Amino acid sequence: MAGMMHQVMGRLSWESLSEKDKKIWNLKPEIPDDSPEFLKSYQPATVEEKIGWYSLFLDLMGWRTKEIVRCGKFLLDSSHPVPHGLPSASLDAVGTDEKLFDTFAWRMLFRQFLPLLVENLRQGKNEQAALLAGLLAHVIQDAASLGHLFPNRLFYDLFPEEKFHLDYHTLFDQVTPEIKPVCPVLLGTSIPEFIFRLAMLGEQNYQKALSLIVPAIHACQSENREVLKSLCQIPFQNAVFQVACLFHTAAALSSTIEPEEKQNLETFDLTTAVEHYLHPAPRYGSILPRNHNIVNNRFVPLVLDCGKGPQPISCGLGLSSFHSFRYLLEPGAFDFFQGTVGLSCHYREDQKKDMEVEFFICLDNGWNRTITSDLEYGPELKKVFSCFLQPGQSALPFSIELGQTQTLLVAVLPHPKKEKGKEICWYPHVVLAYPRLVKKEKEKH
């Protein structure tokens, strides 16, 4: 992202804070003497200006590894440069890598720097905390720029060029959409929850930005700067929000949390989370439909019998046989995974009386990346809940204790039968209603 935009976005995030938050941060306009040399080439006149300047953090740090390695405490695992934006599994920025975005690498950034940032604030080392906030602001802002979403050679692999060359990365970095201040929200009552929710906002923005790539490429090709600007406005605005929430939550965690803000954080709706390692369901494909089942390629409402007859489900996931997907949780952020599962009671094709279709949930304290076509993920991934779905049966609520779980896996697996030498399998429409992470056990849905 261009330097000017980093500064505009950093300043806007700071301006979005309440007077109370700014007071807790209690920053001075001057760059402190013990800050890294690369920040000292400019003297800001105000705190807003300083936060804008700090948002340039990684660009100011330098591009040559030998310059960067001198800054031990601003490296990942004290050895690896922090990526500009979304990282691949090897912790490199995806833009210059051959691999795609990796959720675990993204999480590592926040696991390393957020606890340190909050700890500094709690100890009154506010200026040190601001340096880390600047570092993270830079990463979050770069992650919102369309040239930082995936290996950049894919632009040319997907859109081969003949007569004219377009430098998409630079074109995307140079857009200057109009962005506004935001209203930050609290991202957690604990550091693990802060890490989880901030990482999740970044992943949601990544998905949003990915959906803008094709229209943005077309806007570049037709030299339509206005369209490009308005497309990029959304992810940029989201990044301003993420950074403002970062400042606000760090302030709250180092002082006092308003009770009314706490109330909104008792649960986390998993339909808003980004799932990973999605095993396709043959009848649905590689999609996990939100609030719908898919019948003959059409999105239809979720309907479930929770004991009082068919009810529409306003928030849930539509599943089918061989679907499996996982979430990377943050140990200590939430205590339970809850929801209600059953067969759709409106869309009943392929439901047979004696069918064997299992719904199960597995947990692993590590991040499980196993991919299999059998939906068997090894002994580390422990099955903690299983039920066989039967036509006419009421939906089943569940509540799973999470402990130190990082991997939460949900799957629908049919166990085919042989009849007269022919294999019989079933692909019913399954509804997972109100899947959510909960801090303390509440009444089941």
Ligand SMILES: [Zn+2]
């Ligand atoms: Zn950068």
